[in-house]
Amino acid sequence: MSIHKTEALVLNKWDFRETSIIAKFYTRDFGKFSGLFKGIRKEPQKFASSVDIFSFNEIVFYKKNNSQLYLVSQCDLRDNFTGIRGSMDKIPIASFIVELLGAIVPFEEPNQEILDLTLQCLKQLETSPNADKIKTIYTVKVLALSGFKPHLDSCVSCGAKFDGSVKFSFQLGGLLCMKCALKDPKARSIYRGTIASILYIERNDFSNILNLGMNPQIKKELGLVLNSFLQYHLEKELKSQKVLDNIANFTPTLEQVY
Ligand SMILES: [Zn+2]
Known part of the structure; x- marks a missing residue:
């Protein structure tokens, strides 16, 4: 069981069992993951943040060996974007x-x-x-x-540079020249x-x-x-x-x- 500290932006949160919550974070050092705040609804003062959505915090957390879930033991508010x-x-x-x-x-x-x-x-x-x-x-x-x-520098299909009208293809992820426009009948003018x-x-x-x-x-x-x-x-x-x-x-x- 190793303990880590990182900065964490709250993406979402939901109630878990009677007294806890689970929050989904995007963190500086570990990317996106979910963490459990045990007992926070019963004792909110246990944590120095109310873990609001889009608040930025510093968290301390660890993973139990036989669990998929991270346990958050400390959460300090850095910016609540009031x-x-x-x-x-x-x-x-x-x-x-x-x-x-x-x-x-x-x-x-x-x-x-x-x-x-x-x-x-x-x-x-x-x-x-x-x-x-x-x-x-x-x-x-x-x-x-x-x-x-989106690929916008040249035709996403043939690579040609543009000199006239173009279409935008969501399916192919970028612009099509008029010669290639038929490759995606749903391509739209832009x-x-x-x-x-x-x-x-x-x-x-x-x-x-x-x-x-x-x-x-x-x-x-x-x-x-x-x-x-x-x-x-x-x-x-x-x-x-x-x-x-x-x-x-x-x-x-x-x-x-x-
Ligand atoms: Zn083309």
Whole structure:
């Protein structure tokens, strides 16, 4: 039985038996895993953190020899991202960020760059007025860092460079030239500006990207393409994306407002 200490972002948590919880973490040194907090619901003061979703903590944990589960013996809060928790616009975006992270990374494979990107996005989200843009930046960058990056430099099928119209294939994971477009009958048209925006976000740092202007058409298409790309590769729609879609589609009537 060896004891370890690491930094851990809480991706999800659920009740376990009468008094305990299990939390799923993305940690700096051990990647994604689940840990048991024995008795925390009966004695919350046993831990110096309430293990909230998208909180960042330092944990001490160990694995029992004959068990698949890690036991967390200590949990100290580092950052609760309080600037997000007071905002009904920001909470669903932070929930999307940790749900996407949990879905995209394999178990027990650490990646410091992905953890730092996630913490940077949550930090920016606390103060930024543009929560949607943070969501877009996170999606493009986490796809690139986890090896799911869409192929946008040349035709994904024949390698030709582009000089005219192109189509985007979710199935093949990138752009098709018009000669190869028939290889995926479901490939969709895409604006050059949308492709340029994805490449710009992949290649630039946060402060530059936050200043990037986007016309509403490109912004809308970028959102649709990224959501469909994620859905295709994760083979499911994220629950937090459904919540965001419901919020976007909800237009209150005068009766509901007054
Ligand atoms: Zn081609």
